[in-house]
Amino acid sequence: MQPSGKFHLGNYFGALDNWIKLQHEYECIFSIVDLHALTSSYEDTSKIPENIQNMALDWLSAGLDPEKNIIFVQSHVKEHAELHLLLSMITPLAWLERVPTYKDKLQQLGLAGKEINTYGFLGYPELMTADIILYKADTVPVGEDQIPHLELAREITRRFNNLYGPIFPEPQARLSKAPTLPGIDGRKMSKSYGNEISFSATPDEIRARVQMMVTDPQRVKKTDPGHPEVCTVYAFHKIFNPTEVDDIGANCRAGTIGCVACKKRLADRIVEFLADVHVRRQALEKNPGRINEILTDGAERARKLAAATMQEVKQAMHLV
Numbered sequence: 001m002q003p004s005g006k007f008h009l010g011n012y013f014g015a016l017d018n019w020i021k022l023q024h025e026y027e028c029i030f031s032i033v034d035l036h037a038l039t040s041s042y043e044d045t046s047k048i049p050e051n052i053q054n055m056a057l058d059w060l061s062a063g064l065d066p067e068k069n070i071i072f073v074q075s076h077v078k079e080h081a082e083l084h085l086l087l088s089m090i091t092p093l094a095w096l097e098r099v100p101t102y103k104d105k106l107q108q109l110g111l112a113g114k115e116i117n118t119y120g121f122l123g124y125p126e127l128m129t130a131d132i133i134l135y136k137a138d139t140v141p142v143g144e145d146q147i148p149h150l151e152l153a154r155e156i157t158r159r160f161n162n163l164y165g166p167i168f169p170e171p172q173a174r175l176s177k178a179p180t181l182p183g184i185d186g187r188k189m190s191k192s193y194g195n196e197i198s199f200s201a202t203p204d205e206i207r208a209r210v211q212m213m214v215t216d217p218q219r220v221k222k223t224d225p226g227h228p229e230v231c232t233v234y235a236f237h238k239i240f241n242p243t244e245v246d247d248i249g250a251n252c253r254a255g256t257i258g259c260v261a262c263k264k265r266l267a268d269r270i271v272e273f274l275a276d277v278h279v280r281r282q283a284l285e286k287n288p289g290r291i292n293e294i295l296t297d298g299a300e301r302a303r304k305l306a307a308a309t310m311q312e313v314k315q316a317m318h319l320v
Contacts, residue, residue: 002037003051007058008196010189018176033074061281072298079306083130129153133168141174164316203271210267215259222258240269
């Protein structure tokens with residue numbers, strides 16, 4: 001995951017919630033990919049160290065266990081960059097240019113005034129492939145929208161194995177269907193829209209953000225029949241309050257529950273959901289050195305695996 005800003009609830013349900021479950025089934029490696037962040041944010045890197053610390057804090061407070069998993073910062077293991085360079089020597093340019101999101105993102109960020117027509121941005125999939133196969137990972141948790149990216153990683157892996165021998169397994173997708181949280185304004189939750197609820201928000205901050213949520217625009221009075229399917233608050237109730245969501249929907253349609261009361265119930269559920277997270281976060285914030293210890297230990301463990309893989313790679317490519 002890129003350390004590109006504050007982690008929000010949409011990020012949590014989009015990936016981290018699934019990661020926490022997978023750590024009980026697999027030997028997992030989780031990387032804060034700061035090199036990837038440079039592909040579109042290379043002009044100002046001043047916030048990367050702070051973002052890395054905050055991301056590690058988010059992961060650990062959410063429940064990722066550093067004893068079960070390897071948790072580290074990508075740039076702290078130089079073999080990522082080394083394998084990326086070697087993969088760039090064998091990957092056809094046309095493969096990179098056909099990545100579905102490449103031209104779209106190029107255009108979107110270009111319109112936003114960013115110059116990202118760089119090799120690093122084009123070569124993002126090679127670095128992603130290196131991140132995966134450096135540890136001979138056989139399984140990658142992805143959403144359906146990321147399948148084309150993983151398929152390219154598989155193609156690059158096959159090409160390497162065909163050229164130099166069967167060093168790497170072809171990584172398989174572990175599909176996950178994550179609930180999609182809208183932002184408080186009804187659009188996709190995004191830091192760029194300013195409509196997010198931060199994962200590290202305090203109970204008071206959560207309640208303030210919930211009070212700002214858009215509701216059914218046709219409902220003026222409490223007794224007016226509502227349309228919960230168009231209400232952002234109701235969309236959140238489906239995820240945070242599944243046992244009461246049917247009753248809330250029925251009362252909304254009947255005009256027997258007002259938006260203020262509905263928002264208060266939602267805020268209480270979100271605060272309750274994040275209670276253990278906040279306890280762990282407060283403990284970690286009191287001991288910031290612990291985060292550095294975990295990332296340093298994770299990098300050392302990752303480096304041992306990565307170094308062994310690169311020795312095989314260099315021997316296969318006759319570079320030693």
